[in-house]
Amino acid sequence: MNLPPLIKRKRRLLDLRADIPPALYAGAGAAFIAVFFLAWWLVTSLGWVQPIFLPPPSAVVQEVVSQFQAGTLWVDVRASVYRISVGWILSTLFALPIGILMGNFRFFEGLFEPFIDFVRYMPAVAFVPLTILWAGVGDSQKFIILFIGTFFQQVLMVMDNVKTVPYEMIQVSYTFGLSKWEILRKVILPAALPGIWDTLRITLGWAWTYLVVAELVAANVGLGYRIMRAQRFLQTDTIILGILVIGILGLITDYVFKFAYRALFRWAERRM
Amino acid sequence: MLRAENIWKVYNPGGKDQVVAIRDLNLQVGENEFVSIIGPSGCGKSTFLLMAAGLDEPSAGKLLFEGQQVEGPSAKRGMVFQSYTLYPWLTVAENIRFALQKSGMELSAQKSLVEEFISLVGLRGFENAYPNQLSGGMRQRVAIARALVYRPQMLLMDEPFGALDAQTRRLMQELLLNAWETHRTTVLFVTHDIEEALLLSDRVYVMTARPGTIKAEIRVHLPRPRQVEMETSPAFLALRKQLLGLIKEEVTPHL
Numbered sequence: 001m002n003l004p005p006l007i008k009r010k011r012r013l014l015d016l017r018a019d020i021p022p023a024l025y026a027g028a029g030a031a032f033i034a035v036f037f038l039a040w041w042l043v044t045s046l047g048w049v050q051p052i053f054l055p056p057p058s059a060v061v062q063e064v065v066s067q068f069q070a071g072t073l074w075v076d077v078r079a080s081v082y083r084i085s086v087g088w089i090l091s092t093l094f095a096l097p098i099g100i101l102m103g104n105f106r107f108f109e110g111l112f113e114p115f116i117d118f119v120r121y122m123p124a125v126a127f128v129p130l131t132i133l134w135a136g137v138g139d140s141q142k143f144i145i146l147f148i149g150t151f152f153q154q155v156l157m158v159m160d161n162v163k164t165v166p167y168e169m170i171q172v173s174y175t176f177g178l179s180k181w182e183i184l185r186k187v188i189l190p191a192a193l194p195g196i197w198d199t200l201r202i203t204l205g206w207a208w209t210y211l212v213v214a215e216l217v218a219a220n221v222g223l224g225y226r227i228m229r230a231q232r233f234l235q236t237d238t239i240i241l242g243i244l245v246i247g248i249l250g251l252i253t254d255y256v257f258k259f260a261y262r263a264l265f266r267w268a269e270r271r272m
Numbered sequence: 273m274l275r276a277e278n279i280w281k282v283y284n285p286g287g288k289d290q291v292v293a294i295r296d297l298n299l300q301v302g303e304n305e306f307v308s309i310i311g312p313s314g315c316g317k318s319t320f321l322l323m324a325a326g327l328d329e330p331s332a333g334k335l336l337f338e339g340q341q342v343e344g345p346s347a348k349r350g351m352v353f354q355s356y357t358l359y360p361w362l363t364v365a366e367n368i369r370f371a372l373q374k375s376g377m378e379l380s381a382q383k384s385l386v387e388e389f390i391s392l393v394g395l396r397g398f399e400n401a402y403p404n405q406l407s408g409g410m411r412q413r414v415a416i417a418r419a420l421v422y423r424p425q426m427l428l429m430d431e432p433f434g435a436l437d438a439q440t441r442r443l444m445q446e447l448l449l450n451a452w453e454t455h456r457t458t459v460l461f462v463t464h465d466i467e468e469a470l471l472l473s474d475r476v477y478v479m480t481a482r483p484g485t486i487k488a489e490i491r492v493h494l495p496r497p498r499q500v501e502m503e504t505s506p507a508f509l510a511l512r513k514q515l516l517g518l519i520k521e522e523v524t525p526h527l
Contacts, residue, residue, distance in 0.1 A: 166355065166357065168353045168355050168357045169357045169359070171322075171325075171327050171345075171351065171353070171357075172351055172352075172353060172357040174325075174326075174327060174344075174345035175325060175327075175345050175346075175347065175349060175350050175351040175419075175424070176347055176350075176370065176371045176373070176374060176422065177346060177347030177374040178373075178374070187359065190359070190361050191359070191360070191361070193361075265361075266402075267360055267361045267362075267402040267403075267404060268360065268361075268404070269404065
């Protein structure tokens with residue numbers, strides 16, 4: 001088709017909600033991270049801050065190499081990933097059925113919600129001394145802290161995910177002759193699943209916080225433990241490495257969940 | 273086929289916030305008849321439709337379907353809502369086939385039936401599309417096909433075209449007329465659009481403002497099959513004027 005001479009669209013970078021080229025979007029994110037590391041490198045190499053408070057990036061790189069060779073990094077990561085997996089899965093195993101019941105039946109909502117709201121405001125950190133008395137300093141104490149920190153938020157979020165399924169969708173399903181259990185299984189669950197998946201992703205991120213809390217106090221291995229021990233010897237490079245590793249692990253799990261979401265719930269994406 | 277005798281719906285009876293939504297309502301719908309209920313918003317017409325489906329209960333009165341008290345929903349009475357009730361994780365074809373799972377039909381028979389109804393509502397080529405990829409009018413066409421495919425004895429429609437723009441609405445009315453001519457069934461149709469009610473129905477019930485009850489019953493003596501063009505005929509216009517007057521009396525005092 002013969003087009004008339006086209007008017008060149010003005011590029012408006014900062015219009016409200018306006019789209020920008022994808023390359024610019026991704027590039028800006030990468031550039032910001034680069035600037036962050038550059039600033040870090042600058043303030044340390046120019047001697048503006050003492051290495052004891054903020055070591056240069058090179059010291060952290062050296063620390064990676066030495067921990068890698070000594071094998072401690074791998075041991076810590078493995079211990080922490082194991083604890084977070086068990087604690088989070090345990091919480092999820094309880095939160096899913098209870099949250100689904102609460103979202104569908106007002107009785108269960110009335111039964112559990114006041115108690116959950118009550119416990120939810122208790123800081124998980126405050127349970128650390130108690131859990132050590134209960135379960136000692138082994139892995140099970142970490143699981144309990146992770147459970148307390150995760151479950152009470154997760155269960156309410158699952159309940160809300162279930163409640164987003166429109167009531168008319170349930171009503172119309174009755175008119176096809178389905179029983180309420182069939183509707184629960186064949187309609188409500190698949191409809192709520194993308195939301196639940198996002199809840200799982202978000203709560204796994206929160207679980208990292210509680211993991212470090214649990215490991216800071218009573219542990220002899222794990223990323224949180226490594227950070228805590230390094231503080232005693234003023235090894236700021238070790239501390240920063242530990243924090244960075246947790247950030248990277250969190251980022252990886254987040255992206256795994258996001259990619260799986262796109263693969264599992266293609267229907268949930270808007271394409272028109 | 274459906275008979276409502278002295279139906280009442282009262283919320284919080286005896287309480288300070290008691291609301292009488294429906295007051296002593298009587299109506300009936302015959303076999304293969306297309307009947308509309310028209311009335312101002314909040315008059316209880318949608319509530320009555322839910323009762324007819326078995327999805328809500330009257331506070332008093334008798335609601336009979338084929339001579340038997342309506343108790344709970346069943347596959348005998350299908351429903352189409354105004355809001356989109358398609359299952360977003362299923363394709364167009366899967367959505368329509370979902371309604372057949374209790375039919376006891378073989379899969380191959382189900383599939384050919386689904387294809388037939390996809391053609392009926394003009395969605396050939398969209399079998400494998402997900403609801404998110406469809407326009408509002410297309411989604412309601414799927415909803416209609418889904419409600420017709422399992423052959424419920426009665427179809428209850430709650431302002432199914434209420435969320436659509438005027439042009440799409442006209443096309444959908446023609447499509448529904450055509451589908452109804454092909455697969456005659458009993459329809460109870462709730463709307464607040466006078467032209468829509470007249471174009472589609474054999475009879476129109478007019479409801480009063482809340483507490484809603486039947487104010488008038490109008491027989492639509494327009495020949496079938498009908499087309500949208502009939503809306504300019506003198507007979508149509510006379511009926512329209514009559515209905516408009518009845519509705520106006522109900523709406524004006526509440527403005």
